[in-house]
Amino acid sequence: GIQVEQSPPDLILQEGANSTLRCNFSDSVNNLQWFHQNPWGQLINLFYIPSGTKQNGRLSATTVATERYSLLYISSSQTTDSGVYFCAVERLGGSEKLVFGKGTKLTVNP
Amino acid sequence: ETGVTQSPTHLIKTRGQQVTLRCSSQSGHNTVSWYQQALGQGPQFIFQYYREEENGRGNFPPRFSGLQFPNYSSELNVNALELDDSALYLCASSLDYGYEQYFGAGTRRSVL
Numbered sequence: 001g002i003q004v005e006q007s008p009p010d011l012i013l014q015e016g017a018n019s020t021l022r023c024n025f026s027d028s029v030n031n032l033q034w035f036h037q038n039p040w041g042q043l044i045n046l047f048y049i050p051s052g053t054k055q056n057g058r059l060s061a062t063t064v065a066t067e068r069y070s071l072l073y074i075s076s077s078q079t080t081d082s083g084v085y086f087c088a089v090e091r092l093g094g095s096e097k098l099v100f101g102k103g104t105k106l107t108v109n110p
Numbered sequence: 111e112t113g114v115t116q117s118p119t120h121l122i123k124t125r126g127q128q129v130t131l132r133c134s135s136q137s138g139h140n141t142v143s144w145y146q147q148a149l150g151q152g153p154q155f156i157f158q159y160y161r162e163e164e165n166g167r168g169n170f171p172p173r174f175s176g177l178q179f180p181n182y183s184s185e186l187n188v189n190a191l192e193l194d195d196s197a198l199y200l201c202a203s204s205l206d207y208g209y210e211q212y213f214g215a216g217t218r219r220s221v222l
Contacts, residue, residue: 030208031208033211035213040215041215041216041218042213042215043153043200043202045210045212045213086152088152088153092208094166096155096168097143097166097207097211098145098153098211100154101152102151
């Protein structure tokens, strides 16, 4: 099946810092999503981005489908950004729907 | 709010019992998927239903089964519970397969 690798596994920042999270995947995809999981377990949709670039406030994402990677940028981080960020992909015609990476645990300190 | 609701929010069962988890999808969403998330791991795909038919299955044994109903609700049934089944169970709905998936808050299940 398709492999999804996220880096770094852990990231500790001071409030106000910027960060870049990376997601590499091993096959062509027709769906790529970024999620933020809050401490209560809720997966919050950040981006649906199988290709291209999108921005939403302090967050932006870029997927380069031909090179099989996606980047999530967080600018001017806030303590409320803390949590686990997941990248998930779906391979066209694949039997597994949304294969998740292991996540990046982000801690933003005041 | 994703419009996807799951019940119950918490569940405690003993080994060998059977359990049914329920999910109500967003209206108009034809696809529902179920995932299992163990502590410290990413969610793992269990299966997906599209218009009441199974449309893909992950690496889970047959004692994990599901149903999708015409009213945008669905069920995940697990028979003969094992200790390793203790996890957060997530339901997600999407307009169609391959489209953006929206997740419910999950059911946290403990097996003693």
